[in-house]
Amino acid sequence: MRQYIALIHKDAESEFGVSFPDLPGCVTSGGTLDEARDMAAEALAFHLEGLAEDGEAIPESSTLETVMNDPDNKDGVAILVAAPAQVVKAVRINVTLPEDLLASVDSYASANGYTRSGFLALAAKKAMKAA
Numbered sequence: 011m012r013q014y015i016a017l018i019h020k021d022a023e024s025e026f027g028v029s030f031p032d033l034p035g036c037v038t039s040g041g042t043l044d045e046a047r048d049m050a051a052e053a054l055a056f057h058l059e060g061l062a063e064d065g066e067a068i069p070e071s072s073t074l075e076t077v078m079n080d081p082d083n084k085d086g087v088a089i090l091v092a093a094p095a096q097v098v099k100a101v102r103i104n105v106t107l108p109e110d111l112l113a114s115v116d117s118y119a120s121a122n123g124y125t126r127s128g129f130l131a132l133a134a135k136k137a138m139k140a141a
Contacts, residue, residue, distance in 0.1 A: 012093040014071045016050045017086025031077050032069050037123035055094045056128045
């Protein structure tokens with residue numbers, strides 16, 4: 011099973027942020043450490059799925075030593091996140107949203123390193139899990 015190193019960061023007035031040094035743009039956050047870890051697994055799965063859909067190569071995971079020797083990573087706490095055994099095929103759909111909501115979704119997704127589809131999928135999973 012392939013695993014990727016994720017770094018958890020926490021600023022005083024923020025949620026726990028998670029980033030993957032081997033996967034630029036693959037970021038997420040959570041209100042608690044457990045939520046951040048769960049969101050990291052989902053973000054990793056969506057990111058790898060997107061790479062596969064785009065025909066891009068799935069990068070190998072760096073060693074912990076390599077990741078932690080990078081000065082930019084010194085403030086993060088490293089965790090291992092398992093990649094899904096199989097990338098699930100995405101299905102294109104047509105969704106209608108109010109224009110102002112779509113603008114807010116796009117703005118939030120862009121500011122937090124998500125695609126529109128990735129953010130909406132994560133939000134849907136989070137809402138169903140909370141129900």
